[in-house]
Amino acid sequence: MTNPPGVLISAPSSGTGKTTVMLGLLRALAEDGMVVQPFKSGPDYIDPAFHRAAAGRASFNLDSWAMGPSLIGAIAAQATGADIVVAEGSMGLFDGVAKTGESGHGTSAETAQRMGWPVVLVLDVVGQAQSAAATALGFRMYNPELPFAGVILNRCASPRHERLTRLGMERAGMPVLGVLPRRGDLTLPERHLGLIQAIEHPDLEKAIVGYAAFLREHVDLEAIKRAASSGPYRQTSSAxxxxxxxxxxxxxxxxxxxxxxxxxxxxxxxxxxxxxxxxxxxxxxxxxxxxxxxxxxxxxxxxxxxxxxxxxxxxxxxxxxxxxxxxxxxxxxxxxxxxxxxxxxxxxxxxxxxxxxxxxxxxxxxxxxxxxxxxxxxxxxxxxxxxxxxxxxxxxxxxxxxxxxxxxxxxxxxxxxxxxxxxxxxxxxxxxxxxxxx
Known part of the structure; x- marks a missing residue:
């Protein structure tokens, strides 16, 4: 069985805008006629419902701490029939627990490496320019075996800010897949456990359509499609x-x-x-x-x-x-x-x-x-x-x-x-x- 190619959307930390990027990307790819399979790395309860609303296809959690290889394979098999996989990480790319579980430490990096999905790193570049490249380079080099697609620069303040930040990325040899201007309306409502539930959003469909249009204008979707890949992980639907x-x-x-x-x-x-x-x-x-x-x-x-x-x-x-x-x-x-x-x-x-x-x-x-x-x-x-x-x-x-x-x-x-x-x-x-x- 051929595994569909995929990417994993991650970030250095929570609060960088990766969920907005994720929802916009899911919908934009679906609008292009692709069958898109979403996943969530880690034990998040809320995001999969947002993913389903954006992609029109059920999203599932993959967890390298709590799940053994057979269960991870069974969940991965839910991507059968998809043209592309887009997974969303939890917290920062390498954030997990100190002690391993069934398979690992529960990091988004482990999910990406196990599945062979290159990482798209969403960087909040507020307050920095060329220095953002050092952050990106550090993430790429922390685990050289981790596949890396490139970066999306979020909350860019001006054309000059973009030029300087791109200059640093070029020096670091880091592909820039998109640059998102700063916009205060591109946020999801939150409460004490994080985002509100998808069913509570006052107009989720309108918000997702807006995210997709924003991503389409400022992100190279074709480059993301070309970067998508997958590994030889075994699918075991009976588990x-x-x-x-x-x-x-x-x-x-x-x-x-x-x-x-x-x-x-x-x-x-x-x-x-x-x-x-x-x-x-x-x-x-x-x-x-x-x-x-x-x-x-x-x-x-x-x-x-x-x-x-x-x-x-x-x-x-x-x-x-x-x-x-x-x-x-x-x-x-x-x-x-x-x-x-x-x-x-x-x-x-x-x-x-x-x-x-x-x-x-x-x-x-x-x-x-x-x-x-x-x-x-x-x-x-x-x-x-x-x-x-x-x-x-x-x-x-x-x-x-x-x-x-x-x-x-x-x-x-x-x-x-x-x-x-x-x-x-x-x-x-x-x-x-x-x-x-x-």
Whole structure:
């Protein structure tokens, strides 16, 4: 099977404009009649939905810390039939963890090198000119085996600024694939976990069309197409995660939306039925579902509506009497007794767990997690090791139930976010990525 050629869009750090470049490039290439397959390197929950809106094709995460080679190959196989792959990196190109996981340190550079995708480095050149070339050269030389396509210079202030910056790049032997003038309107709305969700954007389609037009005017799309390449990575479509049940009621709305795409795709590919429902619309899960799965999201922004959703809460409680319920992060919070919002008001949640969480008492929790299950959870027996990622600001006020797992960070330090189990109900603050193979 021939792997489609691709590039990986990265940057020296977060906040350089790579997501705007990514969305504009996806749409511009699609407008040129190409079938474009997006990917996201790393454990980002939000960007894949933006990618899908821009490319018209589902985007999937690739993670060299949390995923073994077979799962990475299975996810890479989702590019079958595409003309080109465009992947977006996380954080800075070489940013990852100190201790390796299944495959590596979780860096965007590892993803690019494994897949054979040349890196397009987006450089914010505000406040510098020729000096930007030293940054670009350092990134190219840090790992000489990493394929490198060139740079896109972002937020260039003037024609003179561009000339000076190009001069430095020419001296460094660094191809310039585009120069983007500084524009204050080329930003995406953000909140405490980063970008807002795609479904919340007031006019996402208009924004993406604008990004594509901007990229088309200032970036050499043909040069990017020529630079695209791929390696001989093995595609193994049979290695996607297996479903934890046959009929899965999956909460899907603005409060519950962060389920990893490769998980849901694996469930569907194995023949499971996905039955979406909306707690915010006060919908109960399907009565004939075998499992209810509440993914992460922003329940703290919708706590009053969840508290008032009696049809949802009654239906979920009825299901939990005889069949399993699982919640991740925001879904875990909703399964608890109560949620305290940023004003300090306690909102009653479903009450299937005794958990009480607070957004008033904010605590930043971020990073990879390795969990060793003390009790079974849907799809996994006690003793299984899982890999996931945690990203939230809420803190635990009460957690009276039995712990679900021992949970460790990427460097092996054990943490207090153990998850909970009560009867048929389980919950974790980490988002499941994969079963650990070692």
């Amino acid at each position: 996607l995660p297996r479903p934890p049940a046959q009929r899965i009621a999956l909460a899907q709305d603005a409060a519950f939306s962060f389920a990893y795409p490769h998980l849901v795709e694996g469930w569907r590919a194995a023949g499971a039925e996905i039955l979406p429902f909306s707690p915010l619309a006060d919908e109960a899960p399907a009565k004939d579902s075998d499992l209810v799965w509440l993914p992460g999201g922003y329940p703290e922004l919708h706590a009053d509506r969840i508290a008032a959703a009696e049809t949802f809460k009654t239906g979920l409680r009825a299901h939990a009497k005889t069949k399993p319920v699982h919640g991740e992060c925001g879904g875990y919070m909703a399964l608890g007794r109560g949620l305290i919002d940023k004003e300090g008001q306690l909102h009653p949640m479903v009450g299937l767990l005794g958990l009480v969480t607070s957004y008033e008492k904010r605590k930043f929790n971020l990073g990879y997690r390795r969990a060793e299950l003390l009790e079974q959870m849907p799809g996994f027996s006690a003793g299984t090791a899982l890999r996931g990622h945690e990203f939230h600001y809420s803190s635990i006020v009460e957690q009276p139930d039995a712990p679900l797992a021992k949970v460790f960070d990427a460097e092996g330090a054990e943490g207090p976010q153990t998850g909970s189990v009560r009867g048929n109900v389980t919950g974790t603050f980490f988002h499941l990525i994969a079963e650990a193979s070692g």
